[in-house]
Amino acid sequence: GIQVEQSPPDLILQEGANSTLRCNFSDSVNNLQWFHQNPWGQLINLFYIPSGTKQNGRLSATTVATERYSLLYISSSQTTDSGVYFCLLNQGGKLIFGQGTELSVKP
């Protein structure tokens, strides 16, 4: 089956810094989502992005489907950005989450 790898597994930032999170996958996908899981466990939708680039405030995402990766950019990070970031892939109807990147933003 498809393999999903997120990097880095952990990231510590100072408030105000920028970061790039990566989701690599081993095969073509039908669609891809990015989520933020807050400290209370709620999965919050960030982007539905099977291809191309989207932006929402300080966050943006790019998926290059032909090269099998997606990137999530966080600019001017805030302490409320802390939590775990997941990518979710749909490959031919099979749904797979990455293992996540745990982000900690320090004041």
Add this chain to the structure above:
Amino acid sequence: GAGVSQTPSNKVTEKGKYVELRCDPISGHTALYWYRQSLGQGPEFLIYFQGTGAADDSGLPNDRFFAVRPEGSVSTLKIQRTERGDSAVYLCASSFAGTRGYNEQFFGPGTRLTVL
């Protein structure tokens, strides 16, 4: 409701007991998904409904797990003869279309199941 709701939010049970977890999807969403998340891991797919039928139940770990969605809206995940290894957060999601169409998934807050 405005979002996906799940009840109960927490469930503590004893080994060997039967539990039911409920999911109320977003109104109008035809697809519904169950996932299980263990501590420190990403969620793992369990089962997916399109309407009333289970379109893909390949993620259910064994025959102690069963899910229904009799009217194409609310779904119940049922676990028989619970084991300590079943302890996890059970997440439900819904989307407008199934896995072969536009299917941005929206998640509920989860049910934390603890089997003592």
